[in-house]
Amino acid sequence: MSKHVPDPTPATLLPSVGDIVDDTTGLLRADGELTPGQGTITTTLALSLGFLSFMGVLAFLFPQYLTTPELRKAYNVDWCRALLFGGLLVSGTLSLFNIVFNRRRNVNIIAFAFVLVTIALGGSTVPVGDFPDHTPYLGMDWLVLDLLGSTTVFVILEKLFPLYKNQPIFRKEWQTDLVHFGVNHLLVGLMLLIVNFVIHRAQLIVVGEEGLQQFIGNIPFLPQLLLCLLVADLAEYAVHRAYHEVPWLWRIHSVHHSVETLDWLAGSRLHMVEILVTRIAVLTPLFLLGFDKSVVDMYIVIVGFQAVFNHANVHLPWGPLKYLIVTPDFHHWHHSSEKVAIDKNYAAHFAFIDYFFGTAVKTDRQFPEKYGVVGSRIPDGYLKQQVYPFAKK
Ligand SMILES: [Zn+2]
Ligand SMILES: [Zn+2]
Structure with missing residues (x-):
């Protein structure tokens, strides 16, 4: 290097x-x-x-x-x-x-x-x-297998279809994001425990409508999966927008936006509180609405892939599909520090949600030129980033 x-x-x-x-x-x-x-x-x-x-x-x-x-x-x-x-x-x-x-x-x-x-x-x-x-x-097996698999798949994709051709694999601050990746994988058990505990409580407090749950559970797999993705993305949209529009929530979410070179690993940069809050907010409605376990499992696989893929340094010819689903092009704009892109493109699966709510980026240019956070300087380093939202300004 x-x-x-x-x-x-x-x-x-x-x-x-x-x-x-x-x-x-x-x-x-x-x-x-x-x-x-x-x-x-x-x-x-x-x-x-x-x-x-x-x-x-x-x-x-x-x-x-x-x-x-x-x-x-x-x-x-x-x-x-x-x-x-x-x-x-x-x-x-x-x-x-x-x-x-x-x-x-x-x-x-x-x-x-x-x-x-x-x-x-x-x-x-x-x-x-x-x-x-x-x-x-600790999810050591999950860390080893996912790191090996993701590195292989995404490095090949990024080399074959690069958005920025000259971006190196070991780009600036890769170390910080690798630590985020490692900790998020090792602590998977603890996070599952917390998320399941909260969802279980929510199910006790808000008793699901049994008729509705049965209706949804009986929908065939594929349409049920699409409905599940839509419900999850509407929840994701609401939480994500709140992270941008409520100042103290933005301090937590700005850690994710502090990365200035996007690639598959950059998506791992997330504050621990954000991971927990978003998962709870998205998974609770899915369980309350009674989606089948096989559908929720497939949703988890898709969200895991898209969360990584949408940050990748990849450009593919999407055509009109880009108005339907969230692609790396769409999410790269979400990370731009340019004025036209601030507080835009919130969706995680379906781009049409942002077009529907009027929050899609409107520009003729294909890609942004600048990435990162406007104004505040978020420190580099895993621990500093975990402390940052709660530190005195
Ligand atoms: Zn954001
Ligand atoms: Zn992102």
Whole structure:
């Protein structure tokens, strides 16, 4: 990456721990284009896969604390073992090659150490025993699998159909958004617990209309899913608009708007309070109206995809579809700091909602030129952003 300074001294057999740490943190702090030929690309790959493999083996070793019950039912453990084996093989080969040929040797020592520790802990053949359910857990498996899957899918999409061709994968402040991504995934269990608790309370207070619930539950899958998306998006629209128009709510939501380079990872930048409030506000009506579980599950998959995709650095020829559904073009305008775009394009699934309420951006230009928040300066860094809305002005 551009800011990295190569090792000034010739390689010795035993590098100091200080140098190893300095070089690795130097790489992690850097941003910019990955220039081929210096070993940076293979080093980044080796370090990422080495660390993901290490997290993967921990999830296998302590499934009761590090796996997500809802997700665990959906994936095949043997595939995950094969994935872990592949990760170790690629990371081990690349890091060893780089150590031998002295290409970013110190960082590759860390990558290779992750591989060795992972193998020592059992590697891809680590036994996974039975374990009790209902333990407090971190969604480590969810983090590893989603990070691997999303990075692969979206980096390919962003390279094939880029909106901004020269935007590097490791763009400015990628580290902050990766921490948001990591924490949001690890705390998935805690968030589900809070959201379910509130929805359960709401169901007790507002007893759903049984006739209506039965009617909705009996609608065939596809039209029921479309209705579910519409109800969810109307709730999302209302909450999102409130976040923009009520000053103290805006302080919370402005964290999401503080990112100035949009890509698939940028959508993860959300204040914890916003994640909880939005989920509760959107899921409560879905449960009160009696949507079928299979429909709500599919809705969760769609909202998960669209929340990431709408921020991606991707441009596709949407044609008239852009008036119907929310595309990256539509949501990119929502993040613009240009006057024409302020407090516009709130919807998350259906663009026509904003056209209906008169809040769609009106412009002939296809894309905005400037992104971010007008006026206030929101700090960079995960913890600073969590504190920001509650700090004194
Ligand atoms: Zn917004
Ligand atoms: Zn956004």
